[in-house]
Amino acid sequence: DTGVSQNPRHKITKRGQNVTFRCDPISEHNRLYWYRQTLGQGPEFLTYFQNEAQLEKSRLLSDRFSAERPKGSFSTLEIQRTEQGDSAMYLCASSDPLFPEQYFGPGTRLTVT
Amino acid sequence: AQTVTQSQPEMSVQEAETVTLSCTYDTSESDYYLFWYKQPPSRQMILVIRQEAYKQQNATENRFSVNFQKAAKSFSLKISDSQLGDAAMYFCAYRSPGNNDMRFGAGTRLTVKP
Numbered sequence: 001d002t003g004v005s006q007n008p009r010h011k012i013t014k015r016g017q018n019v020t021f022r023c024d025p026i027s028e029h030n031r032l033y034w035y036r037q038t039l040g041q042g043p044e045f046l047t048y049f050q051n052e053a054q055l056e057k058s059r060l061l062s063d064r065f066s067a068e069r070p071k072g073s074f075s076t077l078e079i080q081r082t083e084q085g086d087s088a089m090y091l092c093a094s095s096d097p098l099f100p101e102q103y104f105g106p107g108t109r110l111t112v113t
Numbered sequence: 114a115q116t117v118t119q120s121q122p123e124m125s126v127q128e129a130e131t132v133t134l135s136c137t138y139d140t141s142e143s144d145y146y147l148f149w150y151k152q153p154p155s156r157q158m159i160l161v162i163r164q165e166a167y168k169q170q171n172a173t174e175n176r177f178s179v180n181f182q183k184a185a186k187s188f189s190l191k192i193s194d195s196q197l198g199d200a201a202m203y204f205c206a207y208r209s210p211g212n213n214d215m216r217f218g219a220g221t222r223l224t225v226k227p
Contacts, residue, residue: 033213042117042204042217043158056213091158100146100165100208102215104158 002026004105006092012111013082020078021108025094032075033102034067035091036060043091049075050097082112115140117207119218126195127226133180134190134221136205145209147181147188152202152220161203164188192223200225 005024013019025032030051035043046065048056051072061067064082069075079086089109093102116139126132138147149161164172164181171179176196180189192199205218 031213040219042206042220043215044217045214048213058214093158100210101148101160101163103160104150106155106157 004092004094004103006090006105006108008108009106010109010111012113015082015084015112017082018078018080019082019110020076021090021092021110023075023077023092023105024073025075025092026096026103029094029096029103030072031095031097032069033093033095034075034077035093035104037089037091037107038087046077079110082110084112086110087112115142115145115207115209115216117205117216117218119203119205119221121221122219123222123224125224125226126192126199128195128197130195131191131193132195132223134192134203134205134223136188136190136218138186138188138205138207138216140186140207140209142209145207147179148206148208148215149177149179149188149190150204150206150217151199152204153198154201158204162190195225197225197227199223 032049034046037043049069064080067077089107091107092105095102145166147164150158176193202220204220206215208215
């Protein structure tokens with residue numbers, strides 16, 4: 001079990017550019033979550049997948065954000081036309097449906113200049 | 114909506130001593146889960162301990178234990194025999210069985226002094 005992995009770990013981009021992050025969950029977990037964490041705050045929920053279906057989206061997920069999990073394995077989170085306010089740590093988590101806890105990846109730190 | 118409050122932005126403890134981190138939450142639900150997560154400087158969140166609301170017995174994991182007071186909506190974490198490796202941000206989190214997201218507090222930064 002290698003845990004949840006995320007790539008890249010760091011991303012610096014200019015305002016207006018598009019960025020894409022990848023998350024690979026724990027292999028036997030069919031549930032996958034994206035969170036955003038800003039400095040000095042706890043993670044905030046963005047969206048949730050069960051297998052390939054996106055079942056829940058937070059109001060934080062504006063129309064510039066899109067997430068996919070095409071084959072029910074890895075997931076991508078894309079941000080279009082990035083803004084400085086998008087600068088944050090983006091965390092991915094996965095879980096087994098039999099247990100309530102979520103397991104987090106190391107995150108992707110996005111800096112928008 | 115459920116909210117989680119951690120009123121201690123920073124705490125410090127001497128190595129080998131005991132420290133308690135506070136957490137309160139607001140909910141109208143009777144069944145839910147509570148968690149403490151640790152986020153070391155490398156930033157990967159690690160599950161420390163989990164408590165089911167229907168269980169009266171406080172959860173324990175080695176040096177980590179909780180004091181769960183359901184009526185008071187309080188969920189504190191006690192770390193015994195603190196070690197340098199315990200230094201991290203600690204987040205309290207709430208999850209109801211019907212929801213898929215976790216609600217986190219703002220965190221408590223724990224410093225362990227040698």
